[in-house]
Amino acid sequence: MRDLATLKDIARKAxxxxxxxxxxxxxxPGISDATRxxxxxxxxxxxYHPNAFAQGLAKADSNILGVVIPRISNLYxxxxxxxxxxxxxxxxxxxxxxxxxxxxxxALEYLQMLKAYQARGLIYQNAFxxxxxxxxxxxxxxxxxxxxxxxxxxxxxxxxxxxVGESRRATEYLLNLGHxxxxxxxxxxxxxxxxxxxxxxxxxxxxxxxxxxxPDRFAEGDWTFKSGFLAMKxxxxxxxxxxxxxxACDEMAIGAMKxxxxxxxxxxxxxxxxxxxxxxxxxxxSPELTTMEQPIVDxxxxxxxxxxxxxxxxxxxxxxxxxxCRLVERESCRxxxxxxxxxxxEREAVGEKRGAMEG
Amino acid sequence: MRDLATLKDIARKAxxxxxxxxxxxxxxPGISDATRxxxxxxxxxxxYHPNAFAQGLAKADSNILGVVIPRISNLYxxxxxxxxxxxxxxxxxxxxxxxxxxxxxxALEYLQMLKAYQARGLIYQNAFxxxxxxxxxxxxxxxxxxxxxxxxxxxxxxxxxxxVGESRRATEYLLNLGHxxxxxxxxxxxxxxxxxxxxxxxxxxxxxxxxxxxPDRFAEGDWTFKSGFLAMKxxxxxxxxxxxxxxACDEMAIGAMKxxxxxxxxxxxxxxxxxxxxxxxxxxxSPELTTMEQPIVDxxxxxxxxxxxxxxxxxxxxxxxxxxCRLVERESCRxxxxxxxxxxxEREAVGEKRGAMEG
DNA sequence: CTGTTAGCGCGTTCAA
DNA sequence: TTGAACGCGCTAACAG
Numbered sequence: 160m161r162d163l164a165t166l167k168d169i170a171r172k173a174x175x176x177x178x179x180x181x182x183x184x185x186x187x188p189g190i191s192d193a194t195r196x197x198x199x200x201x202x203x204x205x206x207y208h209p210n211a212f213a214q215g216l217a218k219a220d221s222n223i224l225g226v227v228i229p230r231i232s233n234l235y236x237x238x239x240x241x242x243x244x245x246x247x248x249x250x251x252x253x254x255x256x257x258x259x260x261x262x263x264x265x266a267l268e269y270l271q272m273l274k275a276y277q278a279r280g281l282i283y284q285n286a287f288x289x290x291x292x293x294x295x296x297x298x299x300x301x302x303x304x305x306x307x308x309x310x311x312x313x314x315x316x317x318x319x320x321x322x323v324g325e326s327r328r329a330t331e332y333l334l335n336l337g338h339x340x341x342x343x344x345x346x347x348x349x350x351x352x353x354x355x356x357x358x359x360x361x362x363x364x365x366x367x368x369x370x371x372x373x374p375d376r377f378a379e380g381d382w383t384f385k386s387g388f389l390a391m392k393x394x395x396x397x398x399x400x401x402x403x404x405x406x407a408c409d410e411m412a413i414g415a416m417k418x419x420x421x422x423x424x425x426x427x428x429x430x431x432x433x434x435x436x437x438x439x440x441x442x443x444x445s446p447e448l449t450t451m452e453q454p455i456v457d458x459x460x461x462x463x464x465x466x467x468x469x470x471x472x473x474x475x476x477x478x479x480x481x482x483x484c485r486l487v488e489r490e491s492c493r494x495x496x497x498x499x500x501x502x503x504x505e506r507e508a509v510g511e512k513r514g515a516m517e518g
Numbered sequence: 519m520r521d522l523a524t525l526k527d528i529a530r531k532a533x534x535x536x537x538x539x540x541x542x543x544x545x546x547p548g549i550s551d552a553t554r555x556x557x558x559x560x561x562x563x564x565x566y567h568p569n570a571f572a573q574g575l576a577k578a579d580s581n582i583l584g585v586v587i588p589r590i591s592n593l594y595x596x597x598x599x600x601x602x603x604x605x606x607x608x609x610x611x612x613x614x615x616x617x618x619x620x621x622x623x624x625a626l627e628y629l630q631m632l633k634a635y636q637a638r639g640l641i642y643q644n645a646f647x648x649x650x651x652x653x654x655x656x657x658x659x660x661x662x663x664x665x666x667x668x669x670x671x672x673x674x675x676x677x678x679x680x681x682v683g684e685s686r687r688a689t690e691y692l693l694n695l696g697h698x699x700x701x702x703x704x705x706x707x708x709x710x711x712x713x714x715x716x717x718x719x720x721x722x723x724x725x726x727x728x729x730x731x732x733p734d735r736f737a738e739g740d741w742t743f744k745s746g747f748l749a750m751k752x753x754x755x756x757x758x759x760x761x762x763x764x765x766a767c768d769e770m771a772i773g774a775m776k777x778x779x780x781x782x783x784x785x786x787x788x789x790x791x792x793x794x795x796x797x798x799x800x801x802x803x804s805p806e807l808t809t810m811e812q813p814i815v816d817x818x819x820x821x822x823x824x825x826x827x828x829x830x831x832x833x834x835x836x837x838x839x840x841x842x843c844r845l846v847e848r849e850s851c852r853x854x855x856x857x858x859x860x861x862x863x864e865r866e867a868v869g870e871k872r873g874a875m876e877g
Numbered sequence: 878c879t880g881t882t883a884g885c886g887c888g889t890t891c892a893a
Numbered sequence: 894t895t896g897a898a899c900g901c902g903c904t905a906a907c908a909g
Contacts, residue, residue: 163633165886176896181888189894211634212580213886215571216901226615231603232815237596244590244617253631256585256613258603272612274522275570456591524902535880540904548878572902575885881908886901893896 164205172205173198184209215277224466225273225281225301227257227266235455239306242459243282250467252279261286263295270299280466282306282459287350302469304462309352316469318462318480322353325484326360327367329433330405332486334368336431338403341365342376344390344415346407357407357435376401380411387414395422402430409434454482523564531564532557543568574636583825584632584640584660586616586625594814598665601818602641609826611638620645622654629658639825641665641818646709661828663821668711675828677821677839681712684843685719686726688792689764691845693727695790697762700724701735703749703774705766716766716794735760739770746773754781761789768793813841 166184170177175194182190183198184207215221226243228236240256247254255276257269266285273281280302285292288308296303296315305317333341343361346354362372375397380386387406394401395418404419406412412434416426424430461480468475525543529536534553541549542557543566560566574580585602587595599615606613614635616628625644632640639661644651647667655662655674664676692700702720705713721731734756739745746765753760754777763778765771771793775785783789820839827834 167886177887178889178897179895181886182895185888191894194894208630208634210575210636210886211631212571212574212636213901214888216569216575216885216903217887217889219901221571230600231596232600233596234593237590237592240596240615241589241591241617244615248617253635254615256599256603256615258600258607271567272570275567276612277569277571526902536902537881537904538879540902541879544904550878553879569902572885573904575887575901576903576905578885879909881906883904883906885904888899888901890899891897893894 163210164202164207165210166207168205169198169201169207173201219277221277221279222252223255223273223276223278224252225255225257225269225278227259227269227273227281227283227285229259229261229284229286231256231258238455239284239459242456242461243463244459245456246460246463246467250463252467259285263289263291266292267295270295270301273301274299280304280470282462282466284308288352302466304466304469306458306462307352309356312479316465316475316478318458318465318482320353320458321481321483322356323360323363324481326357326405326407326435327364328360328484329435329486330361330364331367333403333405333431333433334364336403338431339370340373340376340400340402342378342391342394342401342404342415343372344387344394344404344406344411345377345379346382346411348379353435354407361405380407380414382408382410384410384414387411388418389414391415391418392422395419404430404432406432406434454484457482522569523561523566524569525566527564528557528560528566532560578636580636580638581611582614582632582635582637583611584614584616584628584637586618586628586640586642586644588618588620588643588645590615590617597814598643598818601815601820602822603818604815605819605822605826609822611826618644622648622650625651626654629654629660632660633658639663639829641821641825643667647711661825663825663828665817665821666711668715671838675824675834675837677817677824677841679712679817680840680842681715682719682722683840685716685764685766685794686723687719687843688794688845689720689723690726692762692764692790692792693723695762697790698729699732699735699759699761701737701750701753701760701763701774702731703746703753703763703765703770704736704738705741705770707738713766720764739766739773741767741769743769743773746770747777748773750774750777751781754778763789763791765791765793813843816841 166177166180169180173180173194175198179190179194180198180202181187183195184202211221224247226240228239230236231240244254255273255278257266257273259266259269263285266283270281278301282304283292283296284306285308288305288310293311293314296305303315305315307319308317310317330341341361343358345358345361348354348358365372376394378390378393380390387408387410390411391404391414399422404412404415406415412432416432419426419430419432426432461482465475465480525536525539528539532539532553534557538549538553539557539561540546542554543561570580583606585599587598589595590599603613614632614637616625616632618625618628622644625642629640637660641663642651642655643665644667647664647669652670652673655664662674664674666678667676669676689700700720702717704717704720707713707717724731735753737749737752739749746767746769749770750763750773758781763771763774765774771791775791778785778789778791785791820841824834824839
């Protein structure tokens, strides 16, 4: 692996000084066309490419961007990355991938690393956005866009889904079907985002119809299939007068459907089920499940554009971009939770889901 | 964003020379415990982190790794990345993501960029492995592991699936069920890898049973749903004496099933269908479809381990790692090809698939 | 055990 | 229009 040609090599061969070469290659003005052409030709010939480290060191700058995410083994992150990458590529940024496994400490380490690399900006997502995340981001001082978290909106730039609004729309969809006895299976209420948001949207929709939530028809889950199954069981133990269910995520919606079916309900003629977040997780779709489809790729694109504007120092009209979702009916699907699912996302409690499925 | 503390800052404050500080921080031997502690304390206090560029420049070295892949918006690459990332993280490498969109020119640019960053190694996958890819990789001279392509095995390190062997096993599965009139829907035969490989495995299995391939029961597709559908139609136009179908990928298997159903076949009582590459694409699973499940995450892990050994200069026993697949039955699934699918992988001819699906 | 010196490849003064 | 000289932050070779 012979080393790359350097400015010096070109300078020697072109019989000019290094600084002249440097000027030519950085398109600085004040160079005669003759030497410019000559230098350019030789650079080409020598396959010159600037040493990124030397450049970074001298300019105290780079075109590196960090993408800090908890994981990449599922479609949500694949699509997010896709969106980020598309736009980043257009602007000529290089992406450094930082996978945290939801470990905030790890995330902070990555931030240091990015600082060491003079990263020009970063896109950040973590399971929860804790004080530590906030402090870390603020200390490192790199322009950042946070994705889809409950954050102090005045301190960070962010791209989020309109959780409340869309949750409300989803609920209204059920209400428009004529249903009035709605059950709600929520995420952990301890989770401000999106757990509480989706719950809030649900309640708002009810309020809009002059209804209020019936505690008997509410149960809390933890986003897993199993918890959805159990939550539905819990509700059914209290009342069977239910004509629709809104689950705060697809997994729980499917768990709920399983519970409903085993309780003798027919879906959808007896009951309608709707799930939030239609990330096409593949195994996660189910018959007659209506879901809010989230524009994940767009989140990535939007975040990246926002970041670019930040870096350019241009005006960013609002600190928060709110993306809408889309209601989708998935009629021709059945549930599958085989070992493949463990495969999709090994680090989640898949065993549980499967157990519940089979049980 | 105040700048980071440098060696000089520490040196001044600790009243030692920069090189002493450097030695302490790089754990070089021959430093008194007293100064070591003092320097360390001050480094901590100043939140010192080495400037990666300066380090890279001085050492002519980095801990950057390139991952060159055609795309990331689907599960295959998400899982590949996941596997790579897991192992890379353990070894402390930083991953730079290079998405080529199957553009070899783009890929070569990325190689230059990686060279500029003194990348220590790279993992490479492209749709086809052309002479240009080969030349590019050889010229750049960075330790590389190529994934899942037909390559000159003596010149590159690679991780591949045992396409021939597994294709043979899949076929034998059908033969063991007692089927003898097997149809084969292949990938483009112009595609050496894995198109020809999977075809070869099929023929080998037949040969093992003293059978040979019937040209009437063979048709070529291009990996898409639609092509599978059409290929099956073509075959059915020639003969309806078919008791099993082996399609070289899941999409085509599903297309074939659709054609079979519209031709009056019942699956699986009349006929068995098997598809290769059980990447859980989500929408791609189907009733009674048996597939070879590919250990994608393991490809990533294996490639990364191999690369690490290469970088370390250690002995790499074989230049090629061949991974086995696993036969899986996906019984409880139905096909779904809604707009969500376009979402999963926007850059593929989804319109066609959907059209075929609905038609 | 520690300090001095030189240089990695490039950008950016300041002179000429 | 060009060249010489310096410094970015760090490592490494050589002294002491």
